[in-house]
Amino acid sequence: DGGITQSPKYLFRKEGQNVTLSCEQNLNHDAMYWYRQDPGQGLRLIYYSQIVNDFQKGDIAEGYSVSREKKESFPLTVTSAQKNPTAFYLCASSDTGPQRQYFGPGTRLTVT
Amino acid sequence: GENVEQHPSTLSVQEGDSAVIKCTYSDSASNYFPWYKQELGKGPQLIIDIRSNVGEKKDQRIAVTLNKTAKHFSLHITETQPEDSAVYFCAASRSSSNTGKLIFGQGTTLQVKP
Numbered sequence: 001d002g003g004i005t006q007s008p009k010y011l012f013r014k015e016g017q018n019v020t021l022s023c024e025q026n027l028n029h030d031a032m033y034w035y036r037q038d039p040g041q042g043l044r045l046i047y048y049s050q051i052v053n054d055f056q057k058g059d060i061a062e063g064y065s066v067s068r069e070k071k072e073s074f075p076l077t078v079t080s081a082q083k084n085p086t087a088f089y090l091c092a093s094s095d096t097g098p099q100r101q102y103f104g105p106g107t108r109l110t111v112t
Numbered sequence: 113g114e115n116v117e118q119h120p121s122t123l124s125v126q127e128g129d130s131a132v133i134k135c136t137y138s139d140s141a142s143n144y145f146p147w148y149k150q151e152l153g154k155g156p157q158l159i160i161d162i163r164s165n166v167g168e169k170k171d172q173r174i175a176v177t178l179n180k181t182a183k184h185f186s187l188h189i190t191e192t193q194p195e196d197s198a199v200y201f202c203a204a205s206r207s208s209s210n211t212g213k214l215i216f217g218q219g220t221t222l223q224v225k226p
Contacts, residue, residue, distance in 0.1 A: 006155075031212050042118075042201060042216035043156070050212070058213070090155055094212055100146065101214060103155035 003027065004104035006091050011109045013085075021076045021107045023091035030096045032074035036060060037088040037106075046089075049074055050096050078109065085111045114139040116204050118217025126225050131192050133220045135202035136184040144205035145185050146214070147176060149198045156201060160187070192224045 004025045013019045025032065031050045035043040045058030049068040063082025068074055074093075078085045088108050094101040115138045125131050137145075143164040148156035162169045162176045162185065169176050173192075178185040189196055199221050203214040 004155075033213075040219075042116075042218045043214075044216075045213060048213060096212060099144075099212055100158055100161060101212070102158060103148075105155045106153075108153075 004091060004093055004102060006089075006104040006107050008107060009105065011107055013109070013111050015111055016080045017111075018080060019078050019085075019109065019111075021078070021089055021091075021109070023074045023076065023104060025072055025074075025091075025093040025102075025104075027093055027102065028071070029093035029102075030071070031094045031099075032068070033092040033094075033101065034058075034064070034066065034074070034076045035090045035092065037090060043090060046076065078111075085109060114142075114204070114215050116202060116215045116217045118202050118220060120220060121218065122221045122223070124223045124225065125192050127192060127194060129192055131189045131196070131222055131224075133187045133200055133202070133222070134184060135186070135204075135217050136182075137204040137215070138183070139204065139215075140183060142204040145176070145178060146203050147174075147187050148201045148203070150201065150219075151198045159200075189222075192222075194224050194226050197222055197224045 007022045033048040034046040044060050046064050047066040049055035065077045090106045091104045092101040117136045146161035149159045150156040160174050173190045175188040199219045201219050202217040
């Protein structure tokens, strides 16, 4: 069964704690992306990676960190420096260049 | 910077009617324009896409048109059904950098009334 998996579906954390969101894909895609979605808004790019061991900041990278040690995995850490971390986080993957991006089911993070 | 404007923000139609959602982009170098459908609590699903070398593309009840001169593109859904109710997002690529980065519109909530 091919696709993108994100875990967990719901995540709850206390303010001041770091939390890591998982994203795995078995589509053999080189590029992977993390987006943040807030209610009633579009998707905003946090980080992206076009190849293993390389990644770039997106439009709202402050307070987030990523790693890309394996082609199929692109975990996102939401640090305590992120001022408003409560949101719906979406991971996507694609072949390199302006290609079709496919999304995972998302992780809803709530920080109180 | 690059921007994608999407209208309307909400759209309500009767079952069987057509629905049209419009997007305008600012980066004239954009060359890839996908449309996504997002159901409540789920990830966006790619429903159709078009590249700048094509003016129109159709897939069953869904079609997309592109006007490069005016820098706008539209999603057309014909014979709407209740299951078409969802949030629809348009996007445009930052093709000049070849990174595959997409700029998304703000979304349109489509309600199809039975």
